[in-house]
Amino acid sequence: MNILIKQIMLGEKPKDILIENGVFSKISDNTDIVCDKTIDGHGKAVFPAFYNGHTHAAMTLLRGYGEDLKLFDWLNKVWKQEAKLTEEDIYNGTRLAILEMIKSGTVFFADMYWHHSAVIRAVKEMKIRANVGITFMDSLSKKALRENIDFVKNFKSESNPLIQLGICPHAIYTCGSSMYTDCFELAEQYGLKLHTHLAETKSEFDSSLRNNGCSPVAYLDSLGVLSENTIAAHCVHLTDNDAEILAEKGVTIIHNPCSNMKLASGIFNYGLTKKKGCTIALGTDGVSSNNNLSMIEEMKFASLLAKVSTLDSLSLPVEEAIKWGTVNVAKAFGLNAGEIKEGMLADCIILDLSNERLIPNHNLKSNMVFSADSSCIDTVICNGEILMENGHVDNEEEITEIASRYEIP
């Protein structure tokens, strides 16, 4: 399918944008080509789509469950319920998550969960991009561990270019050193990203000092598992040396401001990570610690938190916050995406400039970080395919109806 978007605002000027074979093939003042689909861009603006660098999609089913708890109390409560989720539950919960993500302009998510076949089924059906994380913990049975490894070995990435696998040792408090090094080798062998929770809470930091004699980051570095293929979610509790290690090894930090604040995990040290040159991108974390999957909200919270934590209103300007929610996540997962430029993957959102939250339009980037919500998004395009048009996603009524039947057992 090829698409021509006519006279849509791109930055300061109206442009014609031609999408062919899943990429932005031509961006010009005027293009007259007959396409399968032509979109009238008058009164609209095109904007990069969002990329969610860390989540647990099927946790949408636990939205609002386990409120006002500290991370480990919350984890214990949530894990008990997660153990009861069936493969079908996870399929339905993931579909609900993808629906919510598409409606809020997100076209990619990095997932870390169970029943990856059910996640992949939902991702394929809804035509979104995903890094489907295969989760590893020491508590897995030998059989489950074997199945995980076999799944990675037998996965044919060329069968669906929108889906990549990720190797996810869960965290240093659920995985020992050999689990981390085995996961690292597996990721290296198959050219996959290693995605883990890291330095999320003070108690994780303190117990690493006690058990390993060093911080969580220094510990993983000592195991040799930090590289430019490592995606580290949270990184709230960092020493100066930790931030230097993360920058030097090229690790991408996925900052989850809403989750970190909601679970009172701590305040992400923007000043330190910026000073040391760390690569930072954004994720929502799972719904039960957020409680939604809006990357627009995540950009806003990241920006506000950066300003208040440094007591500097110049911290994290909107251009940078947008990069954290778009191109930085895309780059971390090896996607040539996140910006609207010729030759890049054709992922974008079309904004309705008549939406009250975008009026007046003195500064669209600022409006998108600080004012917008999902209602501003009219159309979502992923890989040159329309996932949402006029605010509607295929099968959305069925997806919400099935998910609304889920009850906590």
Ligand SMILES: [Zn+2]
């Ligand atoms: Zn998480």
